Amino acid sequence: MDYKVAYKMPRSLSGKQFTYCPGCHHGIVHRLIAETIDELDLREKTIIVAPVGCSVFAYEFFDIDGTVAPHGRAPAVATGMKRARPDLTIFTYQGDGDLAAIGTAEMIHAANRGELITTIFINNAIYGMTGGQMAPTTLLGMKTTTSPYGRKAEKEGYPVHVCEIIKELQGVAFLARTKVTTPRDVMTTKKYIKKAFQAQLKGLGYSLVEVLSTCPTNWGLSPEKAIKWLEENMTKEFPLGVYVDKVGDAK
Amino acid sequence: MNKIMMKGTEAIGEAAIRAGCRLYFGYPITPQSELTEYMARRLPQVEGTFLQAESEVAAVNMIYGASSVGKRVMTSTSSPGFSLMQEGVSYIACAQLPSVFVNVVRGGPGLGDIQPSQGDYFQATKGGGHGDYKLLVLSPSTVQEAADLTGVAFELADKYRNPVLIFADGLLGQMMEPVSFSDKKVSYDNSSWALIGAKNRPARQVTSFNIDPYGLEKMNLELQKKYKLMEENEIRYETTLTEDADILIVAHGTMGRIAKSVVEMARKDGLKVGLFRPITLYPFPYEALRKSAADVSLVLTVEMSSGQMLEDVRLAIAERTRVEFYGRMAGVVPMPLEIYEVLKQKIGRRS
Numbered sequence: 001m002d003y004k005v006a007y008k009m010p011r012s013l014s015g016k017q018f019t020y021c022p023g024c025h026h027g028i029v030h031r032l033i034a035e036t037i038d039e040l041d042l043r044e045k046t047i048i049v050a051p052v053g054c055s056v057f058a059y060e061f062f063d064i065d066g067t068v069a070p071h072g073r074a075p076a077v078a079t080g081m082k083r084a085r086p087d088l089t090i091f092t093y094q095g096d097g098d099l100a101a102i103g104t105a106e107m108i109h110a111a112n113r114g115e116l117i118t119t120i121f122i123n124n125a126i127y128g129m130t131g132g133q134m135a136p137t138t139l140l141g142m143k144t145t146t147s148p149y150g151r152k153a154e155k156e157g158y159p160v161h162v163c164e165i166i167k168e169l170q171g172v173a174f175l176a177r178t179k180v181t182t183p184r185d186v187m188t189t190k191k192y193i194k195k196a197f198q199a200q201l202k203g204l205g206y207s208l209v210e211v212l213s214t215c216p217t218n219w220g221l222s223p224e225k226a227i228k229w230l231e232e233n234m235t236k237e238f239p240l241g242v243y244v245d246k247v248g249d250a251k
Numbered sequence: 252m253n254k255i256m257m258k259g260t261e262a263i264g265e266a267a268i269r270a271g272c273r274l275y276f277g278y279p280i281t282p283q284s285e286l287t288e289y290m291a292r293r294l295p296q297v298e299g300t301f302l303q304a305e306s307e308v309a310a311v312n313m314i315y316g317a318s319s320v321g322k323r324v325m326t327s328t329s330s331p332g333f334s335l336m337q338e339g340v341s342y343i344a345c346a347q348l349p350s351v352f353v354n355v356v357r358g359g360p361g362l363g364d365i366q367p368s369q370g371d372y373f374q375a376t377k378g379g380g381h382g383d384y385k386l387l388v389l390s391p392s393t394v395q396e397a398a399d400l401t402g403v404a405f406e407l408a409d410k411y412r413n414p415v416l417i418f419a420d421g422l423l424g425q426m427m428e429p430v431s432f433s434d435k436k437v438s439y440d441n442s443s444w445a446l447i448g449a450k451n452r453p454a455r456q457v458t459s460f461n462i463d464p465y466g467l468e469k470m471n472l473e474l475q476k477k478y479k480l481m482e483e484n485e486i487r488y489e490t491t492l493t494e495d496a497d498i499l500i501v502a503h504g505t506m507g508r509i510a511k512s513v514v515e516m517a518r519k520d521g522l523k524v525g526l527f528r529p530i531t532l533y534p535f536p537y538e539a540l541r542k543s544a545a546d547v548s549l550v551l552t553v554e555m556s557s558g559q560m561l562e563d564v565r566l567a568i569a570e571r572t573r574v575e576f577y578g579r580m581a582g583v584v585p586m587p588l589e590i591y592e593v594l595k596q597k598i599g600r601r602s
C-alpha cells in the first residue's frame with residue numbers, strides 16, 4: 001500500500017530536541033519559521049541571529065547557519081551581516097527583554113533604516129530564561145519576581161507596545177502582532193512570517209512579527225491556563241493585527 | 252612609490268581600503284571623526300559600505316555581523332566609545348571573528364577631554380571586556396607606520412581569526428606626514444568558517460557560547476593556544492641606539508616618537524641613552540626588552556598615563572635594573588626637553 005506523507009518535520013529544523021518547557025510557544029513559532037524558509041527555498045542562504053533568552057539555543061534548532069548575538073544586539077549583528085552579504089537572508093529571533101528593554105535602540109534604528117532583515121519577536125510579558133523577572137511588556141498588576149507586588153504604572157511605567165511604537169517609522173515594510181493559541185492563529189502567524197520574509201526578499205524594508213506567547217513556567221500556570229490567561233489579558237493590552245503591510249497580497 | 256601628505260586618521264582609512272576592507276561601521280567621536288568621515292567619502296567610491304551606527308554598542312555588533320559572514324571590516328573610535336564596545340569585543344574574541352579596531356585614545360577617565368593620551372593601555376592589553384581573551388594591539392608612532400600597521404592588522408586578524416586593535420592617539424591622528432601605500436594584491440578567503448549559507452555542507456555556527464563548562468573550557472584552551480602562537484610569532488618592537496646605551500628609555504606610539512628626540516639631545520651631550528619602542532603592546536616584547544636592558548643602569552619608562560605600560564616593563568626587567576617612570580595624564584603630552592630634564596635628575600639623584 002502507498003502512503004503519502006501528510007506531515008513531516010520541516011527541512012530547516014535540525015531535529016534537535018527543543019529545550020523549551022511544556023506549553024511554551026517558542027517551539028511552535030520555530031516550526032512556522034522553518035516551514036516558511038522551506039517554502040521560500042531559502043534554507044541554503046538564510047542565517048539566524050539568536051538572542052540571549054530562552055531561545056538562545058535557537059541557532060541549534062534550525063538546520064541553517066547561525067550565531068548568537070549579545071543580549072539585545074541581534075538587529076545590529078544582522079545589519080552587519082546584511083550589509084556585508086546582501087544576497088543572504090537574515091533574521092533575528094528575540095524575546096521581549098532582549099528586544100524591548102536592553103535592545104530597544106538597536107531594534108528601532110534597524111527598523112528606521114529599513115534594514116533588509118526580519119525580526120521574529122516573542123512577547124511573553126516576562127523574562128523567561130533568568131527566572132521570571134519583570135519585562136518591559138509585563139502587564140500592569142502582573143506579579144513577577146522583581147515586581148512581587150504587581151507592576152505599578154507609577155513605579156515601573158506601562159507595558160511597552162512595540163508595534164505601535166515602530167509603525168510610524170518609514171523604514172518598516174511589514175509589521176504585525178499575532179498569537180499561536182488556536183489553529184487559526186497558527187495559520188495567520190505563518191502567513192505573517194512569510195510576508196515578513198517576503199518584505200526582505202523584495203527589498204521593501206524592515207519586517208517584524210510580534211507573537212504573543214506563553215511562559216507557563218514563570219507565569220506559574222498550567223499550559224492550558226496559560227493560553228487562557230494570554231487570551232484574556234495579553235490580547236487586551238496588545239491588539240492583534242497587521243500594522244504595516246507594504247508587501248500586499250499575491251494575486 | 253608615490254608619497255602623499257595625509258593625516259594619520261586618513262592614512263589609516265586609506266590603508267584599510269588598500270587592505271581590502273570594504274565595510275566600515277562607526278559612531279562619531281573626537282579626536283577621530285576624520286577617519287569616520289574619510290570612510291564615508293571613500294568607501295562608496297570603491298563600492299564599499301559605510302554605515303553610521305546609532306552607537307558604539309551597535310557599531311561593534313555590526314562588526315560582529317559583517318565579520319561572521321567572512322568580510323574584512325573595521326571600526327574606529329576614541330576612548331569612551333571603545334569602552335562601550337567592550338562587551339562586543341569580548342564576544343568577537345570568543346567567537347574568533349577577524350576584525351580591526353582603531354582607538355584614537357584621548358584623556359580620561361570619564362568624559363575626560365579630547366587631547367592625546369595613552370591611558371587606555373590596560374583596557375587594550377589586559378582585557379577591557381569580560382573573560383580570558385586578548386586583542387593583538389599595535390601602537391604606531393608615525394603616519395607611515397600607522398598606514399603600514401593597518402595593512403598588518405588585517406593580515407593578522409584573518410591569520411589568527413582575532414580582533415586587532417590599532418592603539419593611536421590624537422597627536423598621531425591629526426599629524427600630517429608624507430605617506431605611501433602598499434599596492435600588494437589583496438586576497439583572503441574566510442569561506443572555511445564563515446556563515447554564508449548551509450549549502451552542500453552541514454549547518455555551521457559561530458558563537459561565543461557553550462553552556463557546558465568543559466566545552467567552554469575547550470574553547471578557551473583553543474584561544475590560549477592561539478595567544479601563545481601570537482606571542483611566539485608576532486612580537487614587534489624598534490630599538491634606537493641601544494647597543495652601547497647606559498640608560499634605556501621605554502616608550503610606545505607617539506611617546507616613542509617624542510622619546511627619540513630625547514635620545515638625540517642626550518647623545519649630543521655625550522649621554523649614552525637608547526630607546527626601546529614596543530610596537531606590539533600585546534604580545535608585549537618582554538624578552539627583547541630584557542635583552543636591551545641587560546647592560547643599562549637605568550630604565551626610564553615614559554607614557555601619557557599614570558604608568559600603565561610600566562607594569563609590563565617591570566615584569567620584563569624584574570629586579571635586575573632600576574626602573575623609573577615619568578608620565579603626564581589627561582591629555583598633557585610630555586615634551587622632549589621636559590623628559591630630558593627628568594632623565595638628568597634621575598641620574599643625578601643616583602650618583
Ligand SMILES: Cc1ncc(C[n+]2csc(CCOP(=O)(O)OP(=O)(O)O)c2C)c(N)n1
Pocket residue numbers: 052053054055071094095096097098099122124126127128129130135
Ligand atoms: C548584558 C546582559 N545582561 C543581562 C543578561 C541576563 N539575561 C539573560 S536572558 C535575559 C532576559 C531574557 O528575557 P526575554 O528576552 O524576554 O526572553 P525569554 O527568556 O523570555 O524568551 C536576561 C536579563 C545577559 N545575558 N546579558
Ligand code: SF4
Pocket residue numbers: 019020021023024025026054124128129214215216217218
Ligand atoms: S521559561 Fe518560559 S519562555 Fe522559557 S522555555 Fe520555559 S515556558 Fe518558554
